[in-house]
Amino acid sequence: MAERFDVAVVGGGPAGQAAALRLAEWGASVAVVDEQPRPGGQILRQPPTAFAVRGWMAGRSYAELRSQLERFGADPDIAWRGGRSVLGIARQPDSGGEPGFAVTLSSAEGVDRIAARRLLIATGCQDLAVPLPGWTLPGVYAAGGLQAFLKSQRIIPGERVVLAGTHPLQLVIAAQIVEAGGAVEAVLFAQPRAGMIAAMASAPTIALRHAGNMLIAAAAMRTLLRHRVPVHFGTLVERIVGEDRVEALVAGGRRWACDTVGLCFGFVPQSALPRMIGAEMRDAGAAGGWAALHDRWMRSTVPGLFVAGETTGVAGAPAAMAAGEIAGVGIAHDLGMIDEAAAERHAAAARARREGHLRFARLLDRLSDPRPWFPALDADTLVCRCEDVPLSSIVPLVDARSANAVKLATRCGMGACQGRNCEPTLLRLLGNPDDPGFASRFPARPATIADLAYVAARTTN
Numbered sequence: 001m002a003e004r005f006d007v008a009v010v011g012g013g014p015a016g017q018a019a020a021l022r023l024a025e026w027g028a029s030v031a032v033v034d035e036q037p038r039p040g041g042q043i044l045r046q047p048p049t050a051f052a053v054r055g056w057m058a059g060r061s062y063a064e065l066r067s068q069l070e071r072f073g074a075d076p077d078i079a080w081r082g083g084r085s086v087l088g089i090a091r092q093p094d095s096g097g098e099p100g101f102a103v104t105l106s107s108a109e110g111v112d113r114i115a116a117r118r119l120l121i122a123t124g125c126q127d128l129a130v131p132l133p134g135w136t137l138p139g140v141y142a143a144g145g146l147q148a149f150l151k152s153q154r155i156i157p158g159e160r161v162v163l164a165g166t167h168p169l170q171l172v173i174a175a176q177i178v179e180a181g182g183a184v185e186a187v188l189f190a191q192p193r194a195g196m197i198a199a200m201a202s203a204p205t206i207a208l209r210h211a212g213n214m215l216i217a218a219a220a221m222r223t224l225l226r227h228r229v230p231v232h233f234g235t236l237v238e239r240i241v242g243e244d245r246v247e248a249l250v251a252g253g254r255r256w257a258c259d260t261v262g263l264c265f266g267f268v269p270q271s272a273l274p275r276m277i278g279a280e281m282r283d284a285g286a287a288g289g290w291a292a293l294h295d296r297w298m299r300s301t302v303p304g305l306f307v308a309g310e311t312t313g314v315a316g317a318p319a320a321m322a323a324g325e326i327a328g329v330g331i332a333h334d335l336g337m338i339d340e341a342a343a344e345r346h347a348a349a350a351r352a353r354r355e356g357h358l359r360f361a362r363l364l365d366r367l368s369d370p371r372p373w374f375p376a377l378d379a380d381t382l383v384c385r386c387e388d389v390p391l392s393s394i395v396p397l398v399d400a401r402s403a404n405a406v407k408l409a410t411r412c413g414m415g416a417c418q419g420r421n422c423e424p425t426l427l428r429l430l431g432n433p434d435d436p437g438f439a440s441r442f443p444a445r446p447a448t449i450a451d452l453a454y455v456a457a458r459t460t461n
């Protein structure tokens, strides 16, 4: 028998926490499901409980997020369901036609289901995977992956790290690595510094209003300077070389010896679940990917399904928190727990905050736009690394102009990541602005054969 809740939230990051806290205030029964064992999301990815880490995620920029995380952890009315991956979601309206949902979860204990009257998807974003010659050598990471090791496992996964890409978050990650005692050989931006300054100068008011974000980047630069880490602009990564693992990165015509590379070209929303249930999506912007459409209450186009945080577009943690709060208020109103006037009152401040953060996010998108800087691929560069599909298998099919057609012909996108990594590259190669991308299917996350057999048996019985 499935556990039943008023609201199920998928994602225990800043957006999911903010929504759950709001809903619990009005007496809703709320379950928050996350594949991570502990809440926090990407930005506050927590170490295991057995680790005693002094000064974890210290600093003013994390203070508000940490305070929300503490309130979330201490709220007895929120049912935390960590260590569970959501494999699928389905509509399950009640006999009166009121919306309802079934959420299929997988954990070490097997498959489980929860039922809820409303569902909030707040699954965040992931690094944009950028193929280039050599990118599948051991020692190549998405920059966010390097950071995840640092934040949650306290591991620096290499002796000599080079970060390369277009997104300023690589400055912060490089600074975190050197502060943790690691060695960063260089941070390489593909775009020229002048272009980044021009983007900032085109929106001086927004840049000034969000001076806090600029200060974070400036502090990271100071740390890198202190540790003599060179930061180069106009230095496009061309290839990564090595026999059995990374030995060097070639960028700007020069060879940078290293054993670890972090690629940082931006982030794309995690969109599998809203797409699976038929929510309308939009092009997520410069880095690619799909963002869920929503109204001013964060309602998606599927009745009863709400979306918040980076599932709706990548805009940073404070914007995710604000969106989560609006969704919490919106759901409470939808369930009849508060009236419209109260809902408007409760959402007003969060809406204003979110608008400001979205303006800054658009500026950040402009100055980190990866599109002019994607490295050239060789014929044998793998586009889909799960199913070993090289560029040469895709080129003869580009006239099909459909991601699903290429998937059927080559298995590109059929592997363990279910296309999360190769889809943006494939869509770029196909160049068809009307292509909706891969059809998103159950399971959204890797599942065991036993889990699949269990689900199949329950579906057919």
Ligand SMILES: Cc1cc2nc3c(=O)[nH]c(=O)nc-3n(C[C@H](O)[C@H](O)[C@H](O)COP(=O)(O)OP(=O)(O)OC[C@H]3O[C@@H](n4cnc5c(N)ncnc54)[C@H](O)[C@@H]3O)c2cc1C
Binding pocket: 010, 011, 012, 013, 014, 015, 016, 033, 034, 035, 036, 040, 041, 042, 043, 044, 084, 085, 086, 087, 122, 123, 124, 125, 126, 127, 143, 144, 145, 147, 148, 169, 172, 267, 270, 308, 309, 310, 311, 315, 316, 317, 318, 320, 444, 445
């Ligand atoms: C690797 C990485 C590192 C980042 N580091 C920083 C940083 O240092 N500074 C910064 O300002 N921003 C960073 N960001 C951006 C940051 O993630 C966001 O701004 C913020 O965390 C977004 O909050 P959110 O609640 O929307 O999503 P998230 O914080 O990403 O939370 C989403 C949660 O959903 C869970 N989830 C996703 N899919 C499923 C599923 N199918 N089943 C169960 N659970 C699921 C995830 O485990 C995650 O905990 C990073 C992003 C990434 C991807």
